[in-house]
Amino acid sequence: MNTKLHAICDRQGRPLYLFETAGQVSDDIGARAPCNSLPDVDRLLGDCGYDADWFRETLKDKGIHARIPGRKQRKTPVKHDKRRDKRRDRIEIMFGRLKDWRRVATRYDRSPPVFPSAIALAATVIYWP
Template sequence: MAAAKRRGAEALVLERIGRVDDRRVLSGIIFINRNGLRWQGAPSEYGPPKTLYNRWKRWSELGVFARIFEGLAAGAPEPGTIMIDATYLKAHRTASSLGKKGGRGRLIGRTKGGMNTKLHAVTDGEGRPLRLFMTAGQVSDYTGARAMLRDLPPAKWLLGDRGYDADWFREGLQDKGLRVCIPGRKGRKSPVRYDRRRYKRRNRIEIMFGRLKDWRRVATRYDRCPKVFLSAIALAATVLFWL
């Protein structure tokens, strides 16, 4: 009963003051995510903080930001080279406390660096992200590689570091018609030949991760819900690389 009265009061207020423009709210959401502020810290020009937070949560749960990123990335020209790698994103204590029961959980794991989440990504030859996948921090890079192998964009070459040196992964890439440029692990009995000159271009995916981490809300995870946190990453990737 109380909740119904509250919703009715909020609807009445919105009717009187009018709905805040979505573009204005989106600018506020970008401002908060880029600077890692509390929602109460948003300048008044972007609208009420509660409005910013409510639409951020609603749009994130609906997958709006992920669909925008996927749509823009899918419209890019077919890349000649793609790259794969992963990075750690630190989880703040507000995100890692009170673990969720059941389901996939919050995708937060414990490593030597503390509580974190691992972001797996596939980019084009210029370092622009094409695919994103998230796991708990302690999960192997092979898990991300296996998940993204089925949906790799068409290309001629794939570049990766020696963390992706696995026979099943190389065979899967070759079945897709991709030429592999991945150095062999040090423990291999027989060395693996790869194009060293082409491999030097792999630093572009490292630069991409660095630019994503310039957004404070990406570098440090405050969101408990993994879908909301992935929305923050997708929003940052869209603004930085596809707009």
């Protein structure tokens, strides 16, 4: 079984929402899950995997400015600020800290309900306020 973990984080890189999709599902399709539960923010930083016109329109309708670099295959290039794009490293650091937990990194818990709870437990312990 293969899954992808998606996260919505705050400015400090602390996870607000964690959710998973099947491994073969692309990131832009996996982004449909949190569309209704997006926090009230000004801008959203995302990986180029989340580059989809429908996702950008959804964010625009909610008043969120999308800071998502365009894919290489995109016919019309998307303007983005590379300097601000580097702030995504906080999210990568958050995933790295979660993978410090051996149970999460090696995926000992194969059952679908248990693995997200292990991730939630690790995130709670790591980012306890």
